[in-house]
Amino acid sequence: MSGLKAALLGTAVAVVAAGGALAQTAPTLRVGMAAQDVGRLDPHFAVSTIDRVIVAWMFNGLVRFKPGSIDPSEIEPDLAERWETSADGRTWTFHLRRGVQFHGGFGELTADDVVASLRKAGTAATSAFSADFRAFQTVEAVDPYTVRIVLSENVPSLLGLLTNYSGGFIVSRRAVEQRGAEFARNPVGTGPFALDRVTPNQSAELAAHAGYFRGAPQLGRVSYRFIPSDASRDLAFQNRELDVNYGRADQTWINRTRQVPNTVVDVFEPGELAILNLNTRQPPFNDIRVRQAVAHAINRAELVRFRGQDVAREGQSLVPRGYLGFAQQQLPAADPARARALLAEAGHPNGLTIRMIHTQLPEMLNMMQVVQQQLRRSGITLDLQVVEHATFHQQIRQDLSPMVYYSAARFPVADIYLTQFWHGRSRVQTPTAVTNFSHCDQADAQIDRARVSTDINEQRRLWAEAQQILVQNVCGVPLIETLLVFARRDNVDYGYELKGSMSLGPMITERTRIR
Structure with a gap:
């Protein structure tokens, strides 16, 4: 049975994790999206809601918004475990977690990957968010686990540029170099889920990253299904073919969906x-x-x-x-x-x-x-x-x-x-x-x-x-x-209270589970 067929039937599947080790049998989360297809899964080019939602499940930043929050005061460590800044606010030093693994056997995250990622994010030819990084004077690896950023001028929120959002996502330098233009449809990150395959006009299939540094995900797979028709997507949700459904920010839709048995509508x-x-x-x-x-x-x-x-x-x-x-x-x-x-x-x-x-x-x-x-x-x-x-x-x-x-x-x-x-x-x-x-x-x-x-x-x-x-x-x-509006089965537990999400969709993390 193929992974996609298993996803459509809602059965548990045995997942081969990104690191190559066999993960435990775990359920598939089926997410319906109002899309014909994904666009670009290189996170530095993910500008549409369709792409932003899924790349957030595959990548990390040096720092991150606390899951379920968009409050800048709650930004917390992600790939960096700590950091310091100079008195004038122009020199920042980040100390990386050790042992963080990329998907697909691309090895351990080092300062070289962070430097390459931020330089890529700050270059117009390789990023849609380059303007955000114009104040970055230098980005250098002090040692394999230390990165120093020097700014040419103060910015309103340096940590905001380095969150798990837009240009702040960290990619595998080696994967970008090896895959070139193909990286946009075959990306490599460090997040809780790794891209398995994209079936055009049908779905993107993600597999649990058993080597994720916060712990192996409780889900085995995520099936991100492209269903552009609202009526078709809603029917699939009502028929229990989907666990999570991209909702319409429309009062009639919200009122109607709240009446579907065992359903939670999140507005955030x-x-x-x-x-x-x-x-x-x-x-x-x-x-x-x-x-x-x-x-x-x-x-x-x-x-x-x-x-x-x-x-x-x-x-x-x-x-x-x-x-x-x-x-x-x-x-x-x-x-x-x-x-x-x-x-x-x-x-x-x-x-x-x-x-x-x-x-x-x-x-x-x-x-x-x-x-x-x-x-x-x-x-x-x-x-x-x-x-x-x-x-x-x-x-x-x-x-x-x-x-x-x-x-x-x-x-x-x-x-x-x-x-x-x-x-x-x-x-x-x-x-x-x-x-x-x-x-x-x-x-x-x-x-x-x-x-x-x-x-x-x-x-x-x-x-x-x-x-x-x-x-x-x-x-x-x-x-x-x-x-933003998403609906979910009441047995889907994101692992946090969903008050906000800068990725414009629910964060699917290692703690997300189907009860």
Whole structure:
């Protein structure tokens, strides 16, 4: 019987662990995801929710968020067991755990792997998060178990960059070198689960890493199944073919799923802030009056009612609520008449049509269709070009859509969100591209000065000023913040209380079990 067939039947399987030793027979956790396929499993390129969820089960950082939490004050040791910093905050020394093993027989983690990983994460050609590491002056191995990082300038949260999240994941240097481009579909980490295989458009199968440094996982396998249809995924969950189900952040879905016997619905942080990013360098959005028309067309209260009070709240700035440095802004009020007048002033008395690329991911598509209706009331017709989610990410980074709906959560400090989405260095189609789809750069000075300031009050003032400038220039239009939703069988015990997850899905750890 194949591992996949066993997973589908929910039977226990004998797992050959990543280190090659035969692990004890243990159950398979079956997770349903709203996806056609995974994209890139190189963690430094894992930008979509689909990829972020699974890479967090396979990789570690030097430090980590406490499982179930996104509170920066609860960051704790991971691959590093301790660290020190210099008085000026620019030199950090990390002491690694000894005996940590990579998957697939790639040997023990050493400082060379950490150095190679952080250099990779900080290089645009090998990472989607390189801009986060621009202050890294040197990264060097002092000895096989000690890494020293020297910064060219202070950063708001050095530990935040080194967590088990985005560019902070540590990879096997040797595996990256040997596998090259194939590493994106055949990655090697140190986490509790190792990739066994990916069956395109079907599933990614993970095997327990018996040599995991925190102890062998209680699960034998994780079957990460790609089921893009909400109805099909929900039916599979109701028929007990899935143990965990990616949920819709929708009140009706939550209420209905809570009625399924033996089911727990987890609603957790962070709130993903959805924004309409407007390309200020291309027609029609190079005219601020058109951008202002879009802003007046949006009715955030209506969007919250559509999504549901349990899972949604109005966006209040171009940085999510709760982030250090968030500053609530006075946003344009919903006013279709004003929007039409602005369009007429801009030379579009009969309205205009905008061709927009958008993902088929159901949750994002449903919300965009509501936005589409709001814009139509104000004379703006959206010609939605719906594509597969991985294709969506590729095409918006090629600057092929003048309007980009993007929903994201980041490490909860304003600097990272401002830098990735609103700094000139992060403009797409540039050598240092991240996710600045608007091509705005008007607040660069404030963002840069706040980043290096050692005075928290000065940082807060500059971050607030940056948000005000960006809102006034209508670089983007905040929509709503949506909390994350997953359903699980009540016999699935994650091993912690799920209050938040920066990977945007439940962390499956060595303590996760099926009771």
